[in-house]
C-alpha cells in the first residue's frame with residue numbers, strides 16, 4: 249500500500265511506500281515489508297503477529313550474535329569495560345525476545361494458532377538459525393572469561409568474596425550471570441507460552457512431545473556461576489554454625 253506524502257514533509261513528487269526516500273532506501277523497507285505473507289495467503293488474522301514475532305526475534309538474535317562476537321574479541325585484550333558495555337546491550341535484547349514470547353502468549357488465540365499450525369509444515373523453533381547459533385556461545389564465552397581470570401591471577405570465588413578489590417571483574421561476572429539468567433528466562437517464558445497455546449501433553453509438529461522443552465528449561469549457560477554461589481552460601485552457613493549440606497538427601501530437613 250502506498251500513501252501520498254504530505255506536502256509539508258515532501259514538497260516534491262515523492263510517494264512514501266515505493267522505496268524512493270532515503271529512509272526507505274537505507275532500511276530496505278520495500279523488501280522488508282514484503283517478507284511477510286500477503287493478506288490473501290494468510291490462514292488466520294493472527295498469522296501476521298506470529299510471523300512478525302518470529303522474524304523480529306531472528307533479527308534480535310542476529311544483533312545479539314554480533315555483540316557476543318565483540319565480547320569474544322574484547323576479553324582476550326583485557327578490554328573489560330567494552331565487554332561489559334556489549335553485554336549490557338545483549339542482555340537488554342534478551343529482554344526484548346522474552347517480551348515477544350510473552351506478548352504472543354497473551355494475544356494469540358489458541359484456536360487461531362491451530363489454523364496457523366496448518367501452514368507451518370513440520371516447522372519447529374528448534375530450526376531457528378539464530379537460536380542454534382546462540383547455543384554455541386556459552387562455551388566460547390566461558391573460555392575467554394577464564395582467560396581473564398588467569399591473566400589477573402584470581403579465582404572466581406575471590407571475585408565474589410572480595411568483590412570490592414575486584415570491581416571490574418565482579419561487574420563482568422555479573423554481566424555473565426545476567427546473560428545466564430535472561431537466557432533462562434526466555435526459555436521459561438517460551439515454555440509457558442507453549443503450555444498456554446498448545447499444552448505440554450501434546451505432540452509438536454515434529455511429533456515430539458512438547459514436554460521435552462522442560463528438559464532444556466533447566467539447562468544453564470554458566471553453571472559455574474551458580475556453583476560458586478552454593479559454595480559461598482554453604483561456607484558462610486558453616487561459619488555461623490549451620491549444618492553442612494547433606495548431598496545424599498533430597499528430603500527437606502524435618
Ligand code: HEM
Pocket residue numbers: 301302305306348349352356361371372373374376379435438441442445446452453454455456458461464465
Ligand atoms: C504460539 C507460539 C509458539 C509455539 C506454540 C511454540 C512451540 C514450540 C515447541 C512445541 C517447541 C519444541 C520443539 C518442537 O518440537 O517443535 C518449540 C521450540 C522452540 N521455539 Fe517455539 N513456539 C512458539 C513461539 C516461539 C517464538 C516466538 C520463538 C522465537 C524465536 C520460538 C522459538 C523456539 C526455539 C528457539 C525453540 C527451541 C527451544 C529450546 O531448545 O529450548 N518459539 N517451540
